[in-house]
Amino acid sequence: MHPGTIVVALGGNAVAPPGERPTIANQFRHTRASLVPIVDLARAGWRISLVHGNGPQVGDDLARNEIAADQVEPLPLGVLVAATAGWMGYMIQQSLQNALARAGVTRQVVTVISQTLCDANDANLRTPTKPIGHALDPVRVARLQARGVAVKQEQPGRWRRLAPSPKPVAVVERDMIRHLVAAGHIVVACGGGGPPVYDDPALRLEGIDAVADKDRVAAILGRDIEADVLLILTNVDAVYHGYGTAHQRAIRRLDLASADHLLAGTELGTGSMRPKVEAAADFVRAGGGRAIIAELSQGVAALAGEAGTTITREPA
Numbered sequence: 001m002h003p004g005t006i007v008v009a010l011g012g013n014a015v016a017p018p019g020e021r022p023t024i025a026n027q028f029r030h031t032r033a034s035l036v037p038i039v040d041l042a043r044a045g046w047r048i049s050l051v052h053g054n055g056p057q058v059g060d061d062l063a064r065n066e067i068a069a070d071q072v073e074p075l076p077l078g079v080l081v082a083a084t085a086g087w088m089g090y091m092i093q094q095s096l097q098n099a100l101a102r103a104g105v106t107r108q109v110v111t112v113i114s115q116t117l118c119d120a121n122d123a124n125l126r127t128p129t130k131p132i133g134h135a136l137d138p139v140r141v142a143r144l145q146a147r148g149v150a151v152k153q154e155q156p157g158r159w160r161r162l163a164p165s166p167k168p169v170a171v172v173e174r175d176m177i178r179h180l181v182a183a184g185h186i187v188v189a190c191g192g193g194g195p196p197v198y199d200d201p202a203l204r205l206e207g208i209d210a211v212a213d214k215d216r217v218a219a220i221l222g223r224d225i226e227a228d229v230l231l232i233l234t235n236v237d238a239v240y241h242g243y244g245t246a247h248q249r250a251i252r253r254l255d256l257a258s259a260d261h262l263l264a265g266t267e268l269g270t271g272s273m274r275p276k277v278e279a280a281a282d283f284v285r286a287g288g289g290r291a292i293i294a295e296l297s298q299g300v301a302a303l304a305g306e307a308g309t310t311i312t313r314e315p316a
Contacts, residue, residue: 004228009218012053037299054192060134078207085191115195118166130165174224215279
């Protein structure tokens with residue numbers, strides 16, 4: 001008997017960490033390392049869907065398109081999200097297939113290019129907030145600003161490009177993903193948050209040039225396929241009170257009311273942990289059993305309640 005259904009969200013920075021050249025060899029190496037907890041989950045019998053980010057990768061692909069624009073027709077951002085979902089899905093799928101074979105685990109892995117339904121009138125489309133690509137040198141920053149492209153200084157001297165990030169509403173291919181997961185296949189879905197689309201009254205589905213937040217999309221996918229657990233793997237070992245201060249303290253458990261209280265304050269700021277906690281709370285609010293935020297290498301321990309931050313509807 002399988003222990004349940006789990007959606008695992010894996011960040012794009014885990015595959016292309018800052019400060020290292022994002023060669024494809026390096027990205028394959030990091031992908032192989034990042035999939036160790038997925039093999040453990042597969043061995044334990046979990047039904048699994050894996051969602052991955054693409055922030056560094058889609059930004060790099062956009063830069064490649066712009067640099068080569070005088071030679072070949074460039075592709076818009078929404079199409080590049082689908083492109084990264086394809087090649088990163090291939091990278092994850094192949095690496096996971098090899099790892100499962102070495103571990104003697106007989107499970108099939110499949111990548112689904114899934115679209116994320118958004119509202120065409122979402123105000124977030126008018127104000128870019130999501131960092132993409134890698135750190136920019138001063139010349140690149142100046143060139144982008146001269147073109148009116150939004151950039152942000154994440155920390156002193158570290159600038160990144162920003163893309164619009166609409167709030168996801170639903171996963172278009174949710175029924176197919178649910179069917180594949182229920183059949184026992186490991187499904188790589190909603191890659192890079194999935195290419196955003198909107199429902200046009202006349203044309204039906206049409207693409208949006210934006211990047212959806214993969215953690216929010218993972219929460220929606222978890223709701224849609226009736227997952228028991230949402231596991232968000234990141235580069236921080238837990239949610240913290242006073243993070244970055246001398247008095248920081250890891251939060252091991254949060255009920256939904258406490259999570260909402262934390263989100264209502266300013267302690268989480270506007271950094272990457274806020275959307276993770278929001279996504280985790282949304283998943284639990286929608287009926288999920290528990291959501292866990294943990295450091296990549298501690299995923300299985302966090303699932304056992306020994307690491308990370310676990311969010312549930314009621315106090316434990």
